[in-house]
Amino acid sequence: MTKRKPAEVSMQILFLLCGLVAVAFVLLITAYLIAAGLPAIRQVGLASFLFGRTWDSTNETDPRFGILPLILTSVYGAAGAIVVGVPIGLLTAIFLAKAAPPRLAGLLRPAVSLLAGIPSVVYGLVGMCVLVPALRAWLNLPAGDSLLAAILVLAVMILPSVIDLSAAALEAVPKEYEEASLALGATEPETWFRVSVPAAKSGIAAAVALGIGRAIGEAMAILMVAGNVANMPSLLRSVRFLTTGIAIEMNYAAPGSLQRQALFSIGLVLFLFIMLINILLSLTVKRGKEV
Amino acid sequence: MPDKTILSAKDLDFFYGPAQALRHITANIPANQVTAFIGPSGCGKSTFLRTINRMNDLIPIARVTGSLTFHGRDIYAPGVDVTALRRQIGMVFQKPNPFPMSVYDNVAYGPRTHGTCDRAKLDAIVEDSLRAAAIWDEVKDRLKKSALSLSGGQQQRVCIARALAVRPEVLLMDEATSALDPISTAKIEDLILELRERFTIIMVTHNMQQAARISDKTAFFLMGELIEYTATERLFSMPRDKRTEDYITGRFG
């Protein structure tokens, strides 16, 4: 027996360290967010921070740090994006995985990945210059910057991930299921909707969860179309999300001020939201694998 | 009593792109009997079975010429509704393939597809079909459980029940017992003999003993050709063709 060469051992340790870097980053991010986010929450009070209906951080005499409007806006925004985006995304995925002639699918696939690659500021710019004025004109609003505009932009932005994951799940449905359904005299569309989609449901659920995560996490595009006033959410009014709540004040909040600390507290809340969704996501994926 | 022909092929050719998989198949298949297709793998027996309910339509490069009639009507005539055809000609596959749904939903799938929504009617159809497939007693207490939780033999009988639930006239069985254990196979063979009263059964099998045990007529395929097709007893006791004899005596295949 020879001893393992020192080079081998040190490389193994080096690779282990690389692997642990990801874990270290997650811990670091969590620790820093908690450390930076807690002071303001402690000062404002957890209940009045989470459930306060007024965000008025720059009021010199009586600043208010209630983020309920931000939380609700993020929830409604994500829900709206899902309601608009998931049906279109799922139908497109069925088309791509089942109905499309191969040539057309070959064109649509790169189109979807291009849609995924477009920077969010470009979506924001187009939303700002096309969607917002259009909404103002059609709905006769004083301003088109609104939750509705943000929902529409988010719906487009979550499309690629919903399509990608759902199509992959649909393609993985065993052919035997579809054959059995066709042999019973079901038509192709009936087979896709009544056998393929239910059989792919855990993958589709994961696609929706990913879409929710994207919608909650998006900042730049909606910063450009939502108007950014911290109103309680209403479809046609200007609103502020958790992400944009941080973004809009980040560059001018004085270091060390309660305002700046409160922004980190919003970050902590956002982080907890996302972790919750991630855990749900990995649970749905796991359950899907077991069935 | 003369055999009443339900399916009739005449000069049927089948191509996968440039490759010819069936050559000039001519055969009359009698109603309410069990017909077995035997032959070595790749001989065309499964291809022929799948032309009967047009499952080969799913392959884009497939092409059929000649005629194949069901009750005297051409299955491949333009304007034929494939879904209605497949409703009348049911199919059971080699590997049990229940949908990932409950036993009940599996069996009710076909009737629902064809427009039966009434709960009481569905209940009756499900029970009838499961009884006809000789599985009712085993699953009646777990109709709401996933069909995937059943054993392979039970799954296959649920698939048979699912095929019977749309009240077909013909049942195609594509090596339906080849993935099962001997006990499950015996159960399904008994079932086939019972079902013969009410349905026309066409089965593909690689198992000659099985064909000999339960079929009334047997067709022997080789390299896309129908070599011999006659009463089962006759085919196994005094084959006319040398190639049939070689095959059934185990000299090849």
Next chain:
Amino acid sequence: MARMRWPSPRRGLFNAVLRLLLWLSAALTGGLLVAIVCYVCYRGLPGLSWQFLSSAESILQGTAGILPSIFNTLYVIILSLLIVLPLGVGAAVYLTEYARSRRLTAMIEFAAETLAGIPSMIYALVGVILFCTALGLQKTLLAGSLTLAIMTLPTIVRATQESLKTVPKAYREGALGLGAGKWRMIRTVVLPSSVDGIVTGCILAAGRVVGETAVLMYTAGLSTAMQDFSTIQGLMKASGSTLTVALYVYAKERADFAAAFSVATVLLFLTVLINLAASLAGKCLRRG
């Protein structure tokens, strides 16, 4: 008697509607892309001159120019890839070649998934506290690149891992059977045959860097002036806007939409290029 016709006109209609819905949704998805690309190009192409691409903006002459932002973008891509590549590939190698404990593997993979799911606004906050403040880097492209390196780590790990998994076991056994050590086997056999995955990972990571705005806006600065990339000192201190940040500044803070759309056109072009490169890399580098 055979009944070989439509069972009911209602069912036929239902099927036609389902098919129509599928086609409509797909057309909407494709149409959206075409509409966005056409609109951006329509508004952006007229302002896209050589001068716009090849100079810094000049307030004296009143001309716009995005050369500094192009340089900043390239610098951030290169720097963040240089940082993340060894870490990401190393982590992937550990996961596929060394890891024995399933617990540890699960933990590392969960961490990578978590990193992939964290929104960029959170990375911006972390970058601000960790790199700009705690490490004292202030708002520099270096701080931005470090933050982006964390953000793109999962992309590299996953792409490399996928590729490593497809290296045939026979290669590994062949090398080990000749008496090669594990590290030697990895260096001479495993890594060279998963170059395609590593390159694809780099391209995808570059795509994320090009598209990222929030992180860079708060960690790398907003300046549109030319930075000094010629000295180490300059590289460390360089601070400014990448293309996406420049777009945001033009659109939201200066309401100069012509310039914003021109930048958007450049970004679209880059996105197309990166997507093409990614699919080509997958095809061309696949070992034969």
